[in-house]
Amino acid sequence: MRKALLVLSAIVLLSALAQLLFAGYFHFQNTIEAQREAGVYHVMNGQYVLRYGALLAAIVAAIARAGSRTIWLAAGIFLLSWVQLFIFIIGGMLTGSSEDFITPAGSWVAAIHPLTGVLIIFMSYWLFRRARAVALNPQPLPPKAASSDAPASPSTA
Template identity: 85%
Template sequence: MRKALLVLSAIVLLSALAQLFFAGYFHFQNTIEAQREAGVYHAVNGQYVLRYSALLAAIVAAIAKVGSRTIWLAAGIFLLTWLQLIIFIVGGMLTGSSPEFITPAGSWVVAIHPIVGALMIFMSYWLFKRAQAAALNPQPLPPKAASSDASTSPSTA
């Protein structure tokens, strides 16, 4: 399971980095139509690939028993993908912004979106490093098995 967590955390990290690329690709389109088309990559990757690979990583981390910090790190990335969506929804509702008419206040609220995205990239990197360490280190024996191994080994006295 630890190797599966390593693979999933690599997918989460690559997906988070792809989000940054897709945002840039979206931003530097020439026309509104091309921009909307390019925005689909960013939206689909964030809404589906990143979100559910992070959720799956949290589940696998729990099964692999790699520690609560790693589990919460993966779950945190999953929750931040929902926050990214909520930023747009609440930002539009509170400020009267829409894709067709963006208010200055709406711009200020939605400016939180890339900051949360950067946080997710850093968290994805930390998740990958923790999964890498867990995959390289063998699992410790359960306490019962460890005590029976110590009692059966020959003494050197």
């Protein structure tokens, strides 16, 4: 399970880094129609690969007994991926912005999206580092197995 956690954390990290590539590809399109088509990569990767990869990483980290910090780190990435979505939904409702008309206040709220994206990238990096450390360290034996493997001491009676 520890190697599965390492693989999942690598997928989450690569997905988070791919989000930057997809955002750049989306941003530098010539027309609005091309932007909408290019934005699909960013949206689908963020909503499916990154989000559910982080959820699976949290579950696998719990099963692998990787530690509470590792579990919470993966869960935090999962939760932040939802924050990324709600920035637009709640921000649009509060500021009166829509996809076709963005108010100045809506632009300020939407500016939080790349900041939390950078936070997700850093958290993904730390999740990968923690998963790598967990995968490289051997698991300790349970107490019963450790005591039965030890040679019996000679009795002095």
